[in-house]
Amino acid sequence: MTEVATRTIEVGGEPGYAVHVGPGALERLGEHARPGRRVLVVAQPGRDALVTATVTVLADAGAVPVVAEVPDAEAAKTAQVLVSLWARLGQEGFTRDDLVVGVGGGAVTDLAGFAAATWLRGVDSVLLPTSLLGVVDAAVGGKTGINTAEGKNLVGAFHPPRAVLCDPAWLAGMPRADYVSGLAEVLKAGFIADPVILDLVEADPVAAADPTADPALAVELVTRAVRVKADVVAADLREASLREILNYGHTFAHAVELVEDYRWRHGDAVAVGMVYVAELAHRAGLLDAALLGRHRTVLAAVGLPTAYPGPDRWHRLRAAMARDKKSRGSTLRLVVLEGLARPTRLVAPDESLLRAAYDAVR
CATH class of the missing domain: 1.20.1090.10 (Dehydroquinate synthase-like - alpha domain)
Structure with a gap:
């Protein structure tokens, strides 16, 4: 099988950050750890192996990781779950020099980002999306938030992460229906900005819907979709005008x-x-x-x-x-x-x- 190279997409703005897509992306997490730095790892259920690897990378860099598992999917994005994370941050004595890491799908990265945005009016975050939807949409752009009974994402904040890391191997284990669902955001990027995405999918829709069929195609589609979003959010972080096209x-x-x-x-x-x-x-x-x-x-x-x-x-x-x-x-x-x-x-x-x-x- 052809080796898949890691791609890096720079997201401009203030602060700017990088999205790393490819094998070995997790190792970049060590760049955001340092001796004594507390790190709250907000994790989705069922990601035990990745959480263990994440904790190992952080600990090897001298950081002090603390794991907080939250409910799956949209059940994580509630005020009650957010309050439980605030309590954990307080109990562990987190300061503005510390870090929040989100490991999971888009709901978890939204939640982790919002916890980071609101704790002490803002601490650093690094996001490790494990779903296609998470990497091409939720984790990129600095939007964070939770849902209420009145609607989705009505409470939130703009808080860009320090980095987004995604290894395609994390996506390969997704249920097919969930991966296909994430392709909607990829195709959206094709319709609004990058028609090559549509051409690639139309050329082999079966491979496009299965990240294990052609890993290089999966990385190409993810990279193109992330680049579309990165270009837009760099020009309009707070959705004043241009960023609305992502909706x-x-x-x-x-x-x-x-x-x-x-x-x-x-x-x-x-x-x-x-x-x-x-x-x-x-x-x-x-x-x-x-x-x-x-x-x-x-x-x-x-x-x-x-x-x-x-x-x-x-x-x-x-x-x-x-x-x-x-x-x-x-x-x-x-x-x-x-x-x-x-x-x-x-x-x-x-x-x-x-x-x-x-x-x-x-």
């Missing part, structure tokens, strides 16, 4: 997640959300039929959903969409495409268009 498909997706009580995988919801805004843009005269169709075909090719079946839930979805972070007052703003890699905003679209797009994805 392509997310307004509808977050509404689906809320209505479904987070039983839907995030990437699955994003896939349907992208089809929704493509239908909306097509009806608004911005997007041609060919690109609309390409949304459905490339998403379906890797096994992602392109429809939201079931009873009519439009009123609940529309109410959830109104609370989207891109909204301004009562004005709904959605990221749409007016061509491949040409994102724009659709402000206050007619309610009949919103409803028609919903009917099209049912």
Whole structure:
């Protein structure tokens, strides 16, 4: 098998940091440890081998690691779990010179990052995403947060990590459905900025959906998706304007997640959300039929959903969409495409268009 080289993507801004993707990425963690430095390792269940290796790297560098296991997936992103981490940080005497490390999927890196952002008004963090969604989306960009009963990620802070480390071997053990779900964020990067991603996936969708089939392809897709996000967040850390394009498909997706009580995988919801805004843009005269169709075909090719079946839930979805972070007052703003890699905003679209797009994805 061809040896896969480690890639490094620099994320600009203040502070800047690097994302290292490839074999041996964990060894870079030692650069952030030093004798006596306390390190809270916030870990997802089922990552015992990686947590042990993480603790070993830290201890070998003279740091003092403390492990805090949190619930799996979105169950970790609650105020109650966050309070338990604050308590642990206080009990262990963490200061501003200490470090928080997040090991797990996107929910854990979101939580660990927010704990780091809020403890003593901010301590360093390093994130070790173990899911495709985690490395291409949640861990990059400095967004941290938790969920509330009213919606997803409504409480959080911008707090860039000191580094993001991901070894493709950590992704190879993912359940297929979870890996495929993460591909939605990869394909999103292709639609909004890097069409080569779409070409690579369309050339071999079976290999794209299996990181063990072609590890080099997996690293290429991850690297390209991370680079898209890195370029955008470096120009707009706090989502004042440009960064909103990374939310392509997310307004509808977050509404689906809320209505479904987070039983839907995030990437699955994003896939349907992208089809929704493509239908909306097509009806608004911005997007041609060919690109609309390409949304459905490339998403379906890797096994992602392109429809939201079931009873009519439009009123609940529309109410959830109104609370989207891109909204301004009562004005709904959605990221749409007016061509491949040409994102724009659709402000206050007619309610009949919103409803028609919903009917099209049912």
